[in-house]
Amino acid sequence: MKDRTVDRRQVVQGLAAGAALAAGGAGLASAVFPTPAIAKPSGEPIVLGLTISQTAAAGVADHQDHFNGSTLAMEEINAAGGILGRPLQFKVVDVDLLNAESCQAAIRSLVDQKVHAISSPFLFVPIPAMDASVAYGCPYVNGNTQRAATDLTAAHPDKYGHIFQMDPSEVYYGETFPIFLQDLEKSGAWKPKNNKVHIVQEQIAYNQTISRSCQEALKKSRFELAAVTDIQYPVQDWGPVIQKIKEVGAGTVMIDHWVAAEYAAFVKQFRSNPLKDSLVYLQYGPSQPEFLELAGRAAEGFVWSTVLGVYADEKGKAFRDKYKKRFPGKVMGLCYTGAGYDIVHMMKDVWEKTGKPEDFKANCAALREGAFRGVCGWSIMGNKRQEAVQYPVGTQDVEKGMSQLYFQVQSRESKIIYPFALKETEYKTVPWA
Template identity: 30%
Template sequence: MSDSKRLSRRELLRSAAVAGVGGLVLGGLLARQASRMVATPAQQANLAGAQMKTKVDKIRIGASLPLTGWGAGDGTEMQRGLQMAIDEVNAQGGVGGIPVELVVLDVEEMPAEKMLSNFQRLIEVEKVHAIIVGYHVSSGPEFDLVAQAKIPYMHVNTTEASAKPVRENRDKYWMIFQGDPTEVWYGIGFAAYMDQLIESGQWKPYNKKLTLITSDNPYSISIADTFKAEAEKRGWTVNIYERVVVPVADWGPTLAKIRKDPPGLIFITDYAPSDLALFTKEFVKDPTPSLLYQQYGPSIPEYLEMAGDAANGVIWSTVIGILPDSYAEPWKQRYRQKFGAEPGGANAGSLYDMTNVYLRAVAMAGDPTDTRKVCSIMENIIHRGVCGTMAFDKSDLSGRPYPEYTKDPSLGMPHLTYQIQNKKHVLVSPEPYTTGQFKLPPWLA
C-alpha cells in the first residue's frame, strides 16, 4: 500500500495522549514514525479525551451476523462482543464525545447473496463507517464492495482464502483486516502438540493410523489436508478420509468404519457444535482406542450442553480464543453480569477486541471518515485484548500465531489447545497460559 497518510511527530504525540503514555513504546516508535502502537487495558477510558476533527455526530459500525440458522450460537456471541465493547466506550463518553452506534443485519445461514445484500445495505443505506463481523462461510465477494466503499472491514474468517487477495493486492484491499491467523495453523499447531504428547510419554498412540473427518467447505478441508500432510511427515497413514455435509443427522456409518479399523487419532474439522456433540455421544458408547480431536466447535457453549459427560477427554483448539488470565477474567465477569450467560471460547472476545482496535484507531486519527488514516493506524497497532495479542502482519493484514510463527507471546496471538476435563475446558497449551495438564481420556485410561 502506498500510504499517503503517514503520521507526523505531532500526530504521534496526540495519539499517545489518546492511547495513554504506557501504551506506546515511544523510544523506538519515534525513530520509525510510530511503526507499532501498543494498546493496554487502562487506555479504554482515554477514548473520551480524543481530539476529534470530524463533523459526524455518531460513529456507526455495521455487522452482518448469523443470528438465525445453524450458526446462531456463534452469531449471538459475535453480537454480544460488539455491543459490549461499544456500550463500554459510550459509558465513558464515546470517542472524543461522539457516541458509537451498532447496526446489525442477520445473514441467516450465510449464503453469498444474503451476505452481499447485507453489505450493500450497510454501505449504501446505513452509511456505516466500518464493518466488523465474525466469519462468513461465503466470504470473498464482499471484498470488492468494501474496496469500492473504502471503509475498514474487520473479520475473523480464519482463512487463507481471505488473506490471499490482500497479500496479492495490498493497494486495492488496504482496508481489509483479518483479526486472527489463518486456518493452516490448526494443522501445523496440533501436529506440534501431538509431538509433545508423544515425546513426553503422556500419550502412546494405539497405532499410527489417522482418521480424518471434514465438512464439505474449503475451510474445513484446508485444515484436514494441512494436518494430513503434517501427520504423514511423521509417519502416520490415513485409514479413513470422510467428507460430511452439515448438519449431520446420523454418524452411524462413519463410526462403523472407525470401529472396523480403529485409528490412533480421530481428527475432526467439522466445526458445527451440534455435529460434534452428536459424534462424541455416539463414539463413547463403544469407543475405539483413539485420541479424539475436534476443531473449534467445542468452544461454543451449546456443545457442552449437548455432549455433557461424553465430552470429557476431547481435545480441541482455536487460533483465537479468550484467555484465562487476569486481563480476560474481569471481562468474563462483566459479560456474565450483562448477558446472564457464560461467554463462549472465541467469538464474543474476538469481536470485542476488534471493535476496540478500530475505535482506538479512530480516536488516534481524529475522524472516522478519514479511512486511509484509520487503516494506517490499525495496520501498526499491537493490541493486548482478551484474546491475547492482536496485530496484523503487513503482508496480508492477518494475524500470526504464537508459538508456531513467533516465540514471543507479546507479538503473536496464542494458538490455544484445550482438553475437556470434568465438563470444563482446561487449557493445556501453550505456556505461559496453561491452566492444567493433558490427561488420558476416560476411554484410554
C-alpha cells in the first residue's frame, strides 16, 4: 500500500509539471528538442483534452503512462512548429476510472472547456463517459479495450459516431490465447506437461468477458478447460488460489486479473510454492511499471500480453529510446505510453488533413477513412465498431492490424516472444520447471 501511495504522489507531481508545460506552449519543448530554424507556433491553441486518473485506487500507473506519452508527442509537435502553425495545448482532468459518475463528470468538464478532441486511456465504465460527449460530438479517441462499448457504437452510429477505440477489444485476450499456446508448442520452444488450462478470473465485467471468450476459444483448440476459480479485487491473500492451482495441476494457468501490485504479490507467493513446469500467464497487468518494480526477481519467467503494446521494431525502439531519455530513471510501461503518444500524432495527422480542428464531423470522417501506423502498430478504425483491427484474429496480415503482443519476463525485463514476426527473443523454460 505504501508503494501505491508513492506512485500516486508522483503522478500528481508529473501532472502538475505537464499542466505548466501545456500552459506555456512550446517554451519548454524547445529546450528539450531544440529546433531554432523552425517558426514558433502561434495563434489560438488547438486543445486536446485528457482524462488522467490521479487519485483512483487502481489504474493510476497506466494513466500516468498515457500522460507521459502524450506529453512527449506534444513537445515534439510544438518544437516542430505546431499543427497548422498553431500550438498544441492540453486540458487535463482527474477521473476515477472505476466510478461511473466520475467518468461522466470528467468528459463534461472537457466539453465545458471546448476542447477540439479527447484522448483517454481506459475507463472501466466507458458508456457514461461516452454519453456525456454525445451532444458536443468532438472526436473522442480512447484505449478502453471493451467490446460492450464498441458494440454500442456499431448499434447507434448516429449517436456514437464520434467515438473511436484505437486498440482492439478485450475479447481477443481470450480468443488469441489458445492460438498462442498452439503456436508456441509447434515452435518447439515449449512442451506442455498436459493440455489443461486453469482460469483464475476476477469479477469485473472486463475480466469476465475475457474468461468467457477464452473458454469458447479453447473448445476449438487442442487445449481444454480444466477449472475456473473466482477471485475478487482487492486480493488480500493468494495462498488459497495457489493451493487450488496446485490441486488442479493444469499445464497452463491464466490469471485473469489486471492490478499490477496484486500480480506482484501473486508471483512472489507462487514462486515460494509453485506448480512445477506450468506456464503461468498474467493478463495485461504486468504492462504497468510497478509490476517489475515490486516483483523484482520473482517475476522471472512469467508470461503476459497486451492488445495495445509498444512494438520492438525500428519505430517502436526509436520511441522507447526517446521516452526513456525524456522520463529517465524508472521502468517504462509498454502499453499506454505508446497509446498516449499515438493518439496525439493521430490527431495531428487528422487536423492537418482537414485543416479545420473546429470541424468535428470532418475530423471524425478522417479518422474513419484513415489508417494510422503508430508505435503500437496499425490503428484502422473504419469499421462499424470503430475499433482497431486486431492481429492475428481480426486479420492475418501483421501490416493490416494492431498485433496482440505476448511478453515473457527475462532478466527483469519484459521481452516480446510472440507473434514470431515481431519477437525480440525466444520463450525460455520457466525457472520453476
